[in-house]
Amino acid sequence: MTPDPHAPTRPCIFCRIGRGEMRAHVVHEDEEILAFLDIGPIRPGHVQIIPRAHHPYFEQLPARLAAKIMTLGQEIARVQKQLYGVSRVAFMFTGGDVAHAHAHLVPMVKGDDVTSRRYIVEEAVTYRAIPIPPPEELAATAANLRAALQQAR
Numbered sequence: 001m002t003p004d005p006h007a008p009t010r011p012c013i014f015c016r017i018g019r020g021e022m023r024a025h026v027v028h029e030d031e032e033i034l035a036f037l038d039i040g041p042i043r044p045g046h047v048q049i050i051p052r053a054h055h056p057y058f059e060q061l062p063a064r065l066a067a068k069i070m071t072l073g074q075e076i077a078r079v080q081k082q083l084y085g086v087s088r089v090a091f092m093f094t095g096g097d098v099a100h101a102h103a104h105l106v107p108m109v110k111g112d113d114v115t116s117r118r119y120i121v122e123e124a125v126t127y128r129a130i131p132i133p134p135p136e137e138l139a140a141t142a143a144n145l146r147a148a149l150q151q152a153r
Contacts, residue, residue, distance in 0.1 A: 014100035018052035025135075025142035027076065028149060033069055035076060037138050037145075038104065040130030042113055044141055045080050047105045049073060055101045058093035069103050079148040080107045090114040 016022045017036065024036035027047055038046040049069050055061050061069070070091075077089035088108040093101065106114055133141075 012054055012098070012100050014050045014098055014102060015054050018050060025138040027142055027145045028072060032065060033072060035072060037142050039132050039138070041133065042104075042106045043084070043109055044133075045084050045107050045145060047076055047080075047145065049076075049103045049105070051101060056099045058101045058103075061101050073103055073105055075149060075152065076105050076145070079145060079152055080105060082152075083144060083148055084109075 013022065017024045018034050024034070026034065026036045028035040028049075031052070033049060033051055035047050035049045038048050049072055051061060051065050051069065053065075055065075058066065073091045077091065080086065080089050084107040086107045086109060090106040090108055090113065091103060092114065093103050104114075108114070112119070
């Protein structure tokens with residue numbers, strides 16, 4: 001077996017989650033992709049979708065796999081709108097914090113729930129630690145999303 005040229009040189013947290021080595025509050029899973037709650041959510045119901053295979057950045061994803069992530073994102077967004085009473089859900093591929101292609105779905109309660117540095121007026125921005133909801137709350141949120149997703153299918 002030839003080594004995966006995209007494999008990280010050090011353990012990747014999303015690869016470990018994808019292999020089931022680390023616990024996650026799963027919303028959807030299949031052979032190729034996994035959707036789970038972000039542990040530091042911007043809003044309740046904030047979901048991440050990852051490919052199980054390691055691809056450092058979204059532009060390196062095979063087009064078919066990127067389309068599969070997008071399609072699941074659309075299904076989850078429809079459920080999030082229903083569950084959270086929002087009119088918009090942000091969908092974005094990112095890679096700044098973990099070099100493993102991943103998409104975020106954030107129910108948009110306020111217009112600045114997902115924003116850019118260019119909109120911030122202050123030169124020096126301070127950040128606080130990411131609030132992490134208790135595991136029971138994350139488990140309940142994941143269960144609600146899973147059930148609504150199954151019902152929607």
